[in-house]
Amino acid sequence: MAALPSQADAVIIGLGGIVGASVAHHLIEQGWTNLVGLEKSALPSDIGSTAHASDFCFMTSHDRLGCYTTTYSQRFFAALGHYRKVGGLEVARVGDEARLAELQRKVASGKAFGTRVRMIDADEAVERFPLLDRAQVLGAMWDPDAGLVVPRSQQVAGELVERAVQSGHLRAFAETEALDIDVRDGRVQGVETTRGYVATPRVIVTSGIWGPIPAAMGGAALPLMPVEHPLLFFGPFTAFAGTGKEIGYPLMRDQGNSAYMRDTGDPSSTEGGQLEWGYYESCEPRLVPPRDILERHQARLSPSMRDLGLEQVETAFERAIELAPVLGELGWDEKHSFNGLLSVTPDGGSLVGEAPETRGLWLCEAVWVKDGPGMGKLLADWMTRGHPEVDPCGIDIARFYPVQKTPRHVVGRCEEIARKIYDPPVHPREPFESGRDLRRGPFWPREQALGGYFMEAAGWERAHGYAANETRLAGYLERVPERPVEWDARHFWRVSNAEQLALSDDVGMINLSHFAIFDIAGRDAEALLERLSVAKVGGNTPVGKGVYTHFLDAFGGVHSDLTIVRLGAEAWRVVCGGDTGHRDLMWMLRRAEEWELTHFQLEDRSDGLATLGLWGPNARRTLQALADDPAALDDTRFPFATAREIRVAGLPVWAFRISYVGEQGWELYVPASYGLALWDRLFDAGVVPVGIETYANSRRLEKSLRLQNVDLLTDYNLVEAGLARPRVKDAAFHGKPAYLEQRERNQQPATLCTLVMEEHHDSTGRPRFPVGQSPLLDPESGEVPVDALGRRSYTTSIAYGPSLGRNIALAYLPPEYAREGGSLLLEYFAEHYPMRVAAVGYRPLFDAENARPRG
Structure with a gap:
């Protein structure tokens, strides 16, 4: 047996399974030449899940990335014979x-x-x-x-390892166990093994059912059972x-x-x-x-x-x-x-990417045989180019907040996922039963008393509507159609649409305490945020100015959408969506480290601040009636996209004039200890509580607003998404060269369009309200449109818009289909529904100011 080398560019722990072998193969394909692989058993492994897997490969799931990795793997296995x-x-x-x-x-x-x-x-x-x-x-x-x-994926793993060794770029060690991962100052330095120590800046854990053990050696929590x-x-x-x-x-x-x-x-x-x-x-x-x-x-x-x-x-x-x-x-x-034994995770997705806790500790875990080569390629692309071919948001280990990786939470969620591997069919809006009431904002007692219909996101309990409004808003409820098909109505409450209509007529408040909020200050704060952001957030941007912006990857793909508000000469507040917040945090910290920008302080304010959205045509009048200085809220003194401290009936409130629902108003931020008091003052003033459904789905789509990780992905650029700014700022920013090239194209490969369903009754006459992602078809050929980059057209988002009385969807369409008035078909449960392109690029279908539909 050869001696363990003293140094390697990367060490793979768990080389002998299909995942570890695939990672090694694809890294070498990407040009890596100094890899070490460790396996505690034989090579290929005779103790892991690969050794006894059924080796099935079915191509289809309700997951775009899963279909990508499986179809890639099928072609890979076939090419090997x-x-x-x-x-x-x-x-x-x-x-x-x-x-x-x-x-x-x-x-x-x-x-x-x-x-x-x-x-x-x-x-x-x-x-x-x-x-x-x-x-x-x-x-x-x-x-x-x-x-x-x-004859088995185990044999494929063995052949891949053998090829890699023969190439001279991998040194493989069977019967060699990793005893510890050497981490100093948050970075991997090496691995201690039963054969000695090997120095390395990168460790890749592909240990399958044992994965949490080596991950813990490297200081990371791996949520897997x-x-x-x-x-x-x-x-x-x-x-x-x-x-x-x-x-x-x-x-x-x-x-x-x-x-x-x-x-x-x-x-x-x-x-x-x-x-x-x-x-x-x-x-x-x-x-x-x-x-x-x-x-x-x-x-x-x-x-x-x-x-x-x-x-x-x-x-x-x-x-x-x-x-x-x-x-x-x-x-x-x-x-x-x-x-x-097989691996399950708290949300059913694989665990891939660099561990948030430790630089240089990479993971490729909870991967089925059918996805092994595809995940190996994805990780190799990620480590080599900084960018997988397909947006990895659904498998990125950074998607979990620390509280979602605690043992009790992991066990409960994994048990629930294990019950649903095959049966019953999982609804696109399916809530978890376990791990609930983990994060509850200060408004929760009032929401519970109102009969809140709670769903969970990123650990936060969020009311999608309120039972009390079924009486209070009975007149509006009559304008909301019934959903006679149980699947369409499951985990949806009609009162949510009634609440939106009431908000549009008067004023409503929405609990937004799930926001991820980070205050960043210090000498390097401006340099960091400017270099991350497409929009200008520093320079002569005035204090109190809020800017909607994006973070791009190096290839111009949309990694994050968020809002940044200047708080002072060297201070900013970054507001992200709850689901994306932890990935955004890691993106900021990792880029800062790479750029050697260390002179700043970042404070996570997410749990300490409570947020209420106050919106509607009477939002200003309502807030002025409670404000200590009503005149300060006049339109000229408090213009759109600005933020400042105000007092509301004596309460300290940081008010940010912005809207994600197309109505005038503010996001009101208060220390959590003042949250109930703010809610009570607004409620007593007649403000209607409105569930998150209006904010996250129905009104968002009436306004053609995009959602990160759903409509905005690294697979697409800002021009295609209809969000390119009129001018490009002078300062350099991450992804700028690619962004400039994308802007200069004569024609984009695809454009994000807003579509409306022209007829929504099925063949039996029942009205349908689609949920989830569905394919779009050419009315003549019945084929799915495919753009020049091979990307297929499907509804990225869809919801019923009560103000328009239509089902509304977003979808990326190739140029020949991205024409206003153009027709397509949506396939939903084997039936086809006519769709009309109502807007190409960003254009709202509902004009809240004039309270009338457009398009």
Whole structure:
């Protein structure tokens, strides 16, 4: 065995699985030449999840990035000669119309995100997978590109490591455990191993179910829990004897029973002559803390393969026999059946990126085999170029606030995610049951007393509407349409739209205490914010001036949208959305370090300040009636986009005149201890409490306002998003060269447009109110428009706008479709609805000042 080198450009901990091997492969492709890989077991690993994975690859999910990583991985496996494209079907059983509808929704997601899935009838399903009982099948989804990694992803991992070693750019060490990660002054310096110490500025953790252990060595909390996954084998099954195939039939998912099934091919092949049946426990999933996983010498099969008994799956197995009776006819291979361990996270997403706690500690965790090569490429691009091909906001480890990575929170959320791996279908607005009441602003007692309909975001409890308003605003409620289809109405409250109408007629207040607020001051504060921001926030920007701006990545992609207010000569307040706040914080701190801007202080004010939005045509009159100096609120003395300290009935309030709802008014910031007093004074003055639904969805879209990580992504630039400023500031800023090039194009590859649904009744006459992201289709060809960069058109946001009486959507469209008055179709649950392009680029559809619709 070669000696451990004294230095490496990066050390991979957990090299022997498909993820670690893929990371090494793609880093070398990107030009890395001095890598060290550590594996505590053999190479490839014989103890991790890769060693026993079912190796399924289905292409489609309701997640754009997931479709990207899976389709990339499928092509990668195929190029290596390790993929059998046998296809796959997902079945809906007779009587389970909800599952059939979910499959229709998944077909739409496939069209939106670039896969080839389609619906098939029961006869075709049985023809493709003859083991099904035709009487049990209602319909199915067919994925022609689904298949199996053969003979195993474990072998692929081994081959990738071998190639990397042969290239001379990776030195791999089996049976070598990382004992500690050397971190000094917040930076990785090296790794202590059972073979000695290797100095390195970067450590990449790809340890799968053990991931939290090495992450903790590096000072980072990794919110991940392993969960047991029953995997059973039945045989002998000889249908493919003599064929030499590793698999004969397509893959089959029975997600309504939280299960899947496949054959293992010719009895003479690697693991042939059986039927494999897997199950995800949807009632009481069994989480296993990483430190409780057995060591190799303690385990009967492998540390990641735990014993199981048939009683664990009894009910589900009985249902499985109903669908595929052959399972009941074959013998159970008790010796080789087991509970495999896989990783789940608090929101179901992978954990990728540089750890917020430690510079140089990179993570690529909670990744399925079907995504392994794709995630390896994404991380390699990120580490090499500073920019993955697809916006990583949904997998970036920095998306979690520290409070969301505490053990109790992680266990509760992971248990909930584990219950929903296959069943039931997860609604786009699905709230979590666990980890609630984590962050409650000072207004919460009043909101609860009003019957707040609470949802959660970034740990904050946010009321989307108030039951008390169902009586108070009964007249407005009559103007809000019913939603007769339960899916459209789920986790939505009609009173929210009534509250918006009342706000537009008079005045309302919205709890915005979920804002992430950072005060930055000091000698380098201006240099940092100017270099980050597209807009000018320093220089001669006056104290009290607020500026809506963006942070770009180096390639001109939109990383953040936020508001920055100058508080003093060397002081600014940065206000971010709650969901994006922690990523924005890390972006600021990491760029400051890279640019050696250290002379500033950053204070997180998010928990200490409470915020109320006060908006509506009577907002000024209402606030003046309570203000100690009413005249100071006149339009000429308090112009738009300015902020200053005022007194409201004696309370100290920092008032910022800005609006995200298209009505005049202010964001009112107070120390949390004054929050209830401010609420009570406004409520007693007749101000209607309005839920966050108006702010976040319905009025936002009536005003064609964009949302970061949904409508604004690093995949698109500010010109395409319709948010390019009239002039480019003289000062340099991050991403400026790319931004200048983008502005100079004769034509953008796509433009973010606002569309309205011209007719929203389905084939049975029921009005529909789409939720989630849906594909847009050319009315003539039925195909999804694709721009010159290969990006597909789908609704990034959609909501019903009560002031317009229309469903409104945002979508990026190629030039030939980005024309006002142009027509497209929206696919929603297998039906098509006509959409009209109402605005190209940024243009509000509702003019609040004149209270009339436009477009």
